[in-house]
Amino acid sequence: MRTDSRLSRMLHVLLHMVSSETPMTSEQVADMLGTNSAVVRRTMAGLREAGYVRSEKGHGGGWRLDCDLEKITLLDVLRAVGTERLFTIGFDNDAPDCAVERAVNASVASAMHRAEQVLIEGFRAITLADLAGRFRAEAGMPAHS
Template identity: 45%
Template structure:
């Protein structure tokens, strides 16, 4: 089963946007993320609806960050993306007739629910500003070694 990497992609492009400090086109962001510009436009449209990014049409235009983005949590971004499934594993049959499969589903379902709640709570504690600070620290360390790649 294919993994849903939209949250990772959104975080990646938002950090690039911050460090470029100017509007970036969907094509530029797609190049940064290694994906198609259509994928970027879909995600950015969702972020624009929540007023986390803005767009400027025409020459010199593109996507820009809004001021409130640094306080946005990973949980909020997860929700903006439509709350994609956290896990690629699940029950074999959601409404089984078999009593044994019902017992298996109950055990697995409780474990999945508990793990998802923990992960989402953790996402709620991480702000995009935390990732920005970490990326800036990594860039400073890289510059000390003579490489600047952000």
Template identity: 50%
Template sequence: MSRDSRLSRMLHVLVHMEQLDGAATSDTIAQMLNTNPVVVRRTMAGLREHGYVRSVKGPGGGWTLAKKLDEISLGDIHRALDSPAIFAMSAAVDHAGCLVEQAVNATLESAFAEAEQVLFARLDSISLGDVARDFAKRARRKVPRGRSEQ
């Protein structure tokens, strides 16, 4: 089973977009993600509908941030991506009448729901600005010796 990396990929794109002097085209973003521009447009359209990005058509157009990174949480982007499933695991439904299966499923569903609540609360507590600041800190550490840090 393949993993859903849309959240990670879109967070990556949004932080890069803040660094750009202008709009990012769908082609540019597609190259960044090694995907098709049509996939980018479809995904970015969902973010636009939630007010996180805006788009301009035509020459010089493309995608820009509609909000500051500190105003966007990781949870916001997760929800804008239609809340992809967090866990690949699920309860079995092979023998719905089996009382053991029912007990196992009830326990797992409760544990998964509790874990999701904790994870979503954490995602909501982290802004894209936090990610960008972490990136900036990492970039400063990679400055070659003898060069000033800016």
């Protein structure tokens, strides 16, 4: 089963942007992520529409951060990159005739809803500034550069 890595990949890109003094081109981001620049542009478009990055055209252009890192959470980035489902667990039949299957579906749906709420609250509690601080500490960099 394939996992959706857009959140972690875009957080990776955003943290590189924090420490970059120059814009990052779609080609540079694509090389870093091992993908192609069209995929980067499509994904970055959601971040641009949310106001988290901006793109500059022409020589020396590329993607730059355009947000206050203290105000943007992992949940904000998740929503901007368009991740639709947090979990891939589903049901074989959403409207079963079988009472056993209805009971199973209701129990699984309830547990998944509770788990999703915990995950959402966890993502809401972490800002890009928090991640940048962790990155700088891990890299042995000063707190604010």
